[in-house]
Amino acid sequence: MENLKREWFLFETVEDYNVGLKRYQEIKYASRESSEHKEKMLLAHLISSYESKRNDLPDVDPIELIKIRMRDFGYKSKDLAEVYGDRGTVSKVLSYKQSLSLKMIRKFSEFLHIPVAALIAEYPLKTVD
Numbered sequence: 001m002e003n004l005k006r007e008w009f010l011f012e013t014v015e016d017y018n019v020g021l022k023r024y025q026e027i028k029y030a031s032r033e034s035s036e037h038k039e040k041m042l043l044a045h046l047i048s049s050y051e052s053k054r055n056d057l058p059d060v061d062p063i064e065l066i067k068i069r070m071r072d073f074g075y076k077s078k079d080l081a082e083v084y085g086d087r088g089t090v091s092k093v094l095s096y097k098q099s100l101s102l103k104m105i106r107k108f109s110e111f112l113h114i115p116v117a118a119l120i121a122e123y124p125l126k127t128v129d
Contacts (some may be wrong), residue, residue, distance in 0.1 A: 052106040061123035
């Protein structure tokens, strides 16, 4: 943001939300002594408020929910693989051949902004014939 002060208001659109998320990612490690720390705390509140209002998650299994959020953010499976660290496992999970691991649930919850509770539900796996 090139040292420009920005005024933040309640997020009313997905675009506002995405701009806020991007800025939060830029300053999330700001030290307590910095002016960016206050901005970070405000953004965390605005992001949380927006997500809680919009968190009418569809009633689908965790894998479909992941796929929906991937579409929402424009992510591909390779993006999930970068977050998780193993492309083959991500592929198996997205094709219902392997269950989500606890590590995946934690990482995907943060990355895709999905509550952990929505990712722990049981779902059927495809059996290999």
